Amino acid sequence: VTVNPTHQVVPSTLAQTICNDGTVNVILGSPSIFTSGAITFNYSVVATGGVTGFTTPVTGLAKDAVLSDVLHNPTDAPQTVTYSIVPISSTGCAAGPVKEVVITVDPTPQVVPSTLAQPICNNGTTSVILGSPSTFSSGIITFNYTVIATGGVTGFTTPVTGLGKDHVISYVLHNPTDSPQTVTYTIVPISP
Secondary structure, three states, X not given: OOOOOOOOOEEOOOEEEEXXXXXXXXXXXXXXXXXXXXXXXEEEEEEOOOOEOOOOOEEEEEOXXXXXXXXXXXXXXXXXXXXXXXXXXXXXOOOOOOEEEEEEEOOOOOOEEOOOOOOOOOOEEOOEEEXXXXXXXXXXXXXXXXXXXXXOOEOOOOOEEEEEOOEEEOOEEEOXXXXXXXXXXXXXXXXX
């Protein structure tokens, strides 16, 4: 009597964190060998926060297939996509034990300045707070910015990197001309 083994799925990882619109990279391995045929895998997916980019259910994947979905997180917080993977025997035996792979999808970092336009007097002080709704699976958001000024306005520093959430852009700006000039801060939110 030949007794086939319980078929197993051994994902290359059970947990993975990716950035928004990043690609999952999980290989579906297995040590299981049968008297005839090859193991296959089925899976279903459950996602939080409206994450998209996957297909569910999926059946008939071969050994060493790669989960490679590009996942989109439309929120400002980490969301999860859980793949429940079932190994299927080629010999008609019952399905093997389910393994879950949890993918955490961090959001695209956002910057929300306290104002997008601010008139000040010559030798006045700017006051722009760098806010953000973005949270991540680890670490905190930071901001970089560069500055372009017209008319020879002085009093600012450029470039600036590594500013924390709620940092205040505060400079005394000097306009040496007889007409209004602009100082434009281009702020980039940086994911941890």
